[in-house]
Amino acid sequence: MILKEYKHRPDANSKSEENCAEVSTRLRNAFKTNEDVLVMSDVVVEVEERKVNVDHVVLHPYGITLINSRTLYGKIEVNYRQVWNRIVNGREIPMENPIELFKYVSRELRNKLNNHTAEVLTRHNGVQKGFEVLPIEVIFVQAPKTTIQGNGINQSFIMTVEQVTQSINRSFSSYKKREFQMYGGMESFKFTPSDMHATADLLMGNVIDRSQYPAAESAQTQAVKQGRRGIVRAVSTLRPHIIKGRDIKPGRQRDNEPAQ
Structure with missing residues (x-):
């Protein structure tokens, strides 16, 4: 489901903008009818009094994927000190290390969610x-x-445009499989549909209105609807009965069984 569409930025480099538009198109084609996946473009995250634009944010029941599609274009060189430079007409133009930047973006995003947990x-x-x-x-x-x-x-x-949706689907399937494995879901995270929409509105700066979201259901209700197997613990009200060896008698031999 697409919650926020991509918008062209005329001030950006043409190569980076074409790449961003292509990623947006592929995300739309892959997830526009999928209610388990929410896609937003151009989400702003504040990092130490600075606003960082995340080109695409993908939410699914098991996590969040941040996608940067405007930074890596042309010829880029990284030296042993992890200093990044873009080579333009033979000149080295310093650029920010995007991998280090998004470590801070991920941290601040988690802090923001923790501050609005309730x-x-x-x-x-x-x-x-x-x-x-x-x-x-x-x-x-x-x-x-x-x-x-x-x-x-x-x-x-780092990947190509063609690999983006494959990577997201692979992660989704991996977390979903882990949930159904024995003891696998005890420490795993999972959004309810209502909470996922609330998180999306928080990231986009919208008002959280749960009356507009899908109704939240308990895990037990979802398991019954999906026909998922589970373990039922039964408690007996009878007193424990001790069986002694002298009370155990051999069973009767069936008529159609040959004698030993």
Whole structure:
């Protein structure tokens, strides 16, 4: 489901803007009818008195994915000190280290959610959960014909446009599988549909109005609707009965069984 559409920025570099538009199109085509995934473009996160624009934010029941699609274009060199430079017409133009920047963005985003926990997360069985175990993943999308040279760069964060939706679907399936495994869901995080919409409105700076969100359901109700197997603990009211060895008698031999 698309909550906030991409808007063209005429002041940005043409290559980066084309890449951002392509990512937005692929996210729209992949998730526009999926109610389990919420997509927002151009979400602003405050980092130490500075406003950082996150090109795309994807929410699903098991976490958040931050996508940067405007930074990596052209020829980029990274030296051993992790200093980033963009090469333009043979000149080195210093640029901010996007990987380090988004470490702070992820931290401030988690802090913001923790500060508004009571507003965006409903209580379950009288217990108020938090965002300490919320997975926040970061993806950097490089534009076509981009070259990144250097040592010590974590390439797992960097991918092409075609890999973005595949990565999100893979993460979604992985967390969902973990939830259904034995003991796997005890420490895992999961949004209810209502809480997920409330979180999206908080990130976009909108008023949180739960009357407009999908109705929240308990985990037990969802499990019954989905036909999921579970363990039922039965408690007997009878007194424990001790069976002694002398009271155990051999069973009768069936007529159709041959004698031993």
